[in-house]
Amino acid sequence: MKRYSAFAVVREALSYHMGWERAWASPEPKKKYDAIIIGAGGHGLATAYYLGKNHGIKNVAVLEKGWLGGGNTGRNTTIIRSNYLQDASAALYEKARSLYETMSQDLNYNVMFSPRGVIMLAQTEHEVRGYKRTAQANALQGVTTEFISPQRVKEIVPIINLDGPRYPVLGGLWQARGGTARHDAVAWGYARACSAMGMDVIQKCEVTSIRQEGGKVVGVSTNRGDIACDKLGIVVAGHSGHVADMAGFRLPIESVSLQALVSEPIKPCMDCVVMANTVHGYMSQSDKGEMVIGGGADGYNNYTQRGSFHHAEETVRALCETFPMVSRLKMLRQWGGIVDMTGDRSPILSKAPLDGVFINCGWGTGGFKAIPGSGWGFAELMARGYSPLTEQFGLDRFKEGRFIDESVAAGVAH
């Protein structure tokens, strides 16, 4: 793999950029791999990457039915934070956040991680208490957060309106090292690094069935033939139920559509991410200048990648009230993604009932921020059968009544 650098860009410019090599190879599938990952989104690619990097397992294929990074990795609002309440969540998301800090250097690919800070607004007394509790928990979890006053909020986000008639801003939970990253670049960076390790990232390869013998997985059938494997990781957000069905088990998951939208680009006016959970609005400004806005999910199962417009309306009106200047911006584009909602709204990183199969799903509306931590932990689980990062996220927790419920801090799992 040729390294990327400013020097390389200058050098290639002299030959009119004719010398750049492919970012990732486009191989034919081999007959057999040590491990197959279904799904070349961020989580799947990160899993493959850490299988190779941390565990030396490099005979790996990542199968993607469409184009890599084309699911929720490329459709989310790119928020990165780890200010979670429950220990298990905080550990996983903080691992991810810390890996984002060095991801560009690790992958030699600029994913533009921008630790510009994330504020979660407290707009009811209940939220104030919830976020104070989170700040307390974070202090013990090694996550740096702080409950800040309305005045601090205003200093950090000058465009905010603190005195909305409905929900005044009473404070906020501030994570200074939270932020955003360029979502596509995360998938591309991992794909390039996997490819450089000799792994096969195979696009337009759809798994049609999962083959098993003697209660153990032996491979998959695809539109490009049968491929054998010892271990199989299912990492297909939005389609998890469908693929789990191929392996013969049901999940505590419902797939719904979640919407996001962006405004036309404007000059920089907001240098952090603001989340207003009470009114269901989330906003940051991309490096291109667009205001990137996320909102609520539909209340019904939906696989269309289109949502109902009234959710966009609810989000926009909340933001117009929280940030009055938004009213005179224009919505440039809206889209939907299919998100998997679990019974406790926390993800599943687990061994599956079928031996040799592992499942990583249920990220709901907040999977992007977890990508490197999820890949790290899931790779460890696949390689060694145990990871402290994923231990609490097993499928059995529902049976036991041992939930990881983040909504208790008034925050929703975005």
Add this chain to the structure above:
Amino acid sequence: MSTRLSNSGRLLNKGRAMNFTFNGKRMSGFEGDTLASALLANDQMLVGRSFKYHRPRGIVASGAEEPNALFNMGEGSKFEPNQRATTTELFDGCKLGSQNHWPSLEFDVGAVNNKLGRFLTAGFYYKMFMHPRPLWKHVYEPIIRQSAGLGKAPKDRDADKYEHFYAYTDVAVVGGGVAGLQAALVAAKTGARVLVMEQTAHWGGRAPVDGGTVNGEPVDKFVDQIVSELETMSNVTIRTRMMGSGVYDHGYLLGYERVNDHQPEAKGPRHRLWRIRAGQIITATGAIERPISFAGNDIPGVMLASAVRDYAVNYGVSVGDRTVVVTNNDDAYRTAIALKNLGLDVPAIIDARSGGAGALGDEARALGIRVENGKGIAKVKGYKRVEGVAICSQAGEGAVLEEIACDAVAMSGGWSPVVHLWSHCGGKLYWDEAQAHFRPDVDKAPTGAAGEAFVIVAGSANGYLDLAAGLADADAAGKAAAKAVGKKVAKSDVPAAEATDEAASEAIWLMPQGANIKLRMKSWLDYQNDVKVSDIQLAAREGFESVEHAKRYTTLGMATDQGKLSNINGLAILSDALNQPIPQTGTTTFRPPYTPISMGAIAGEARGEIFQPIRKTPIHSWNEENGADFEPVGAWRRPYTYLRDGEDRHSAVIREIDQTRSSMGLLDASTLGKLIVKGPDAGKFLDMMYTNMMSTLKPGRCRYGLMCNENGFLMDDGVVARIDDDTFLCHTTTGGAENIHGHMEEWLQTEWWDLKVYVANVTEQFAQIAVVGPNGRKAMEKLTEDDISAEGLPFMAFKDITLAGISARAYRISFSGELSYEIAVPASQGRALWDALLEAGAEFNVMPYGTEGLHVMRAEKGFIMIGDETDGTVIPQDLNMQWAISKKKEDYLGKRAQERSYMTDPTRWKLVGLETTDGSVLSEGAYAVAPGENANGQRNVQGRVTSTYYSPTLKRGIAMGLLLNGPDRMGEVVDFPRVDGTSVLAKVVDPIFYDKDGEKQNV
């Protein structure tokens, strides 16, 4: 130079001049002008700077596809960035400023990027700026952000109003060109309800500019006739200045009406968002002309041929004195002919096709225009405006044959149907090789609620580019739509349009065909985002082979025009680079809206006071007038405390509690949920709803109950009163009223529908006032004849009494630990009772208390609070409330769940009281730490604070919390560190801090 012509301008009212400013310079135009036509009339060719290289940019188009002419418009509370000049009507006093440059449009420092263009190729930022790490956030990113972005951010609150409108129609027609009008008329004649919308202020679309005849009359006459006919039909609504913005599932269509953009001082909403539900949607959205990629095709003065024609015919503006036309199809000849007929110079038509044009070619030659077949443009000369073109052979590599001086270039790379609305909801496309564009695959339309196709495309949007074929298609579309909504369609003739004999166009994506890399690096695809032919080719080389990858890698089509001009050209270049046919490369997805719509319109009326409903109790206005410091609780506003002169929240709360405990306080408890549950099976039903046994409650008595969800967790609590054998009144928490009502209905309707039980939510029927404190009874006795003594109305009983002349129900229940009555009266008399109680209690110095006083008093008494002690993960057993769980019942909601292994785990944290050793107040949400760390390096914890307050009664901090083995650790001291890590020690105590034996409440 561009200038106003005296002999044309069909859309102008030259009798009404309008003044405006551009970058502070005074200019004038006419009523009917767009901002774009007015600027061109003032010879303003340079209108902005591109996103990345800050290249000079001029107007390219005349409609929604315009990528360059975007302005900061207006001032203060009416300021708006990124206004598209081609779709904004000029109004008197309009103030415009160009965007994305510093210090000025003419001299932009950012244009240095243009010199660096060779380095700043597609995706360069993914490959650099990585070292040293902190520099990305602190140096590189701020520079990139400052350089990117377009218009300025608005600062003020929007002064305009917006609204929504729900419209229902059988047939909605998007597009008021001849196709839309014809389809609408045909559908309307069947009696169907028809709604027609046109995004501009004018009917007829392109046809009046392009010319031709229908039924032997000029096409604009035809348009006038059809519009007047539609106007007279009662089943038809026609609206201009309204864009079909998006098609959504089940026949949902958004119409974006710009009611007052052209008259910003008028009364009424600025925009109105129509939420339309249509049986059938006809998209007669026309087609958009494509640019051609040649070096320098982005220099101001290079414009779409159709736009040049529009400006000349519609607005009486000549874009240049000498206009070279370059094309791959016949339509552009119309521009040359129109210009020539207006007396302007057309030095040449450069036709890339070796065979040249049909009849229009002859007409052009007859007018004396030079036509060059098989030629292309090697490059355009000039920087801030066109100075000339270098001509080459299209088949070659760009060797210059000749240079022609000119000040405008009219280009046409063919036409693409506007398929956006067709595609929004899943309509499929196919590639038409002959016409070189994607067009709707009419067999794969979006499907609606009944599985039926609900979108029909008509006219040029369907690929029927000439007038006759377009009208015929539209006629069929109108009939099909009417039929689909169940109307009877009578036979009728299609209006006869003159057919034009046109030669076929040829797919020309790059000019010349063999352009070398230097030319390709100057050949623009996406003007706004600065994506060139070479960028797409680089993406392909680097493996970004999916069209979505290539778009995202290069940012092609991601700008505010959403690639209306660039997507197909980019796709073609990508396909060529991958050496595969276009359909195999794919197509792009189209997302709503068609063009950007205002956030204000989306938010609609919901702003300011009517942003969201605020629920108010019958006593709200008194609260407002008497210092209430409100907090939102659900949708309600409840007083947190009542501030008196100079008081802060803390001292007000202390005052209220002291007064209540020592004498008398009042609480506006109207927000408590109140549900009537009635029927022969009501007791049985409530036994399932509550963990307690409710069926044994005696009429006239009250019982505190707990409700769990089926997952075992506590969800609500409250006092249940049995009114009579068949009737219960269940109190819920403030936030719980609607939820618990819904919860009860859900179980009754979907699981136990055989039970004879009716539930009614009477929360708002009653104002409820808690009269609390040792003197409360005395005050009440002044207002009633009824016996409310300890014997006449004992603790946990209720009674119907007359109080202050008002029929009331008094409950002897207490959430404060004091002697307490909760009085329910009809809401319309709530304020009267409140006033009477204040008066009667005056001698006891009565004062109202707020939610914080309520919270502190209940904590002093050790009562749990839903939402504090519970958070959705707590079961009654955690709170040592086994006493409220009936052992006799086989079943209740949550019982089975509470038997799961983690729920019965003896190490679950249990409720205790906590007292700091130094009397201070524990931090909210603080955790009790345990030795060591877990496998993830997090500090071990063994408990947490659930509520913590300063107790004015005990004069110290008190708290409740959940603690590992808590009830067994009374007297033990536990550390609850602050966020800064310093220790706070607290002793484990009984959670009942005040009046442990309940003597005060039961008097």
Add this chain to the structure above:
Amino acid sequence: MSNPVSALQGAAYDGYVKVEELGLRGMITVRGNLASTKLKNAVKAATGAAMPKQRQISIADEGAVAWMSPDELLLLVSYDKVNEVIAAFEEAMAGQHFLAVNVSDARAMFRLSGDKVREVIAKISPVDMAQDEFNTGDFRRTRMAQIPAAFWMADEQTVEIICFRSVADYAYGLLKDAAEPGGEIGIFG
């Protein structure tokens, strides 16, 4: 006895449609078997109005009955008669499984009057207000922007609206906003 007061005490606004808060009206929620003759008779006795059909309101001189759901009615009577009407109703229904409860104070009522009442409603409720689709006699429970509401047309120029009392301010603000001059659409006739 003190004078009962409605939520907004008769506030009114003259927009392009007139918006008025109405005073207190007697309202009784009845749940029961709507097919039962006993109930039909009791309803008739209480209001003078016949049992309405699905999604209809039946209006008589002294009262009205609105169809709320397959097992629910809303009786409209004069405010000061509610208690006696309920007592009579309960007596008539003795032995039946039913519920009759006074909700007069839990509601606010508004009246819109003018030529363009239909379009004011259509700005805030997702209901087809065309003449062919909604007329006198029809009764619609729906959403009015962000709150539940129900309305019917007393005549072509008049819409009456019921919502919860606690949100009367919001409803009034909403209706005023929709009826503000300059916002005329001119779509229904």
Add this chain to the structure above:
Amino acid sequence: MLILECPYCGVTAEETEFHGGGEAHIKRYGPGSTEEEFNNYLFAKVNPKGVHFERWRHANGCGKWFHAARNTVTLEVYGTYTAQTSDIPQDIKDKVSAKVPGWSWREFE
């Protein structure tokens, strides 16, 4: 933006009048049920791509719960019916079969 017909009040209204309530025809398991039964009752979801049976409440309307047979990929609504039934009514099954021959959903077909 769906439209649904409420089988109780007969109104055809847009999604904003309704409230989705997840998978339909779930049998309740209480005390005495096995761990597996209880877990499946609360958490295991069919979540199909295609024909689905789900619950809705006409929340901003008559307040009644009903069931809808709907396709999660095309969003076509085959029919709605009352919630007071444990089985899928035959006429609804027929409507689904007419559009999706050979469908099955959980234990139903």
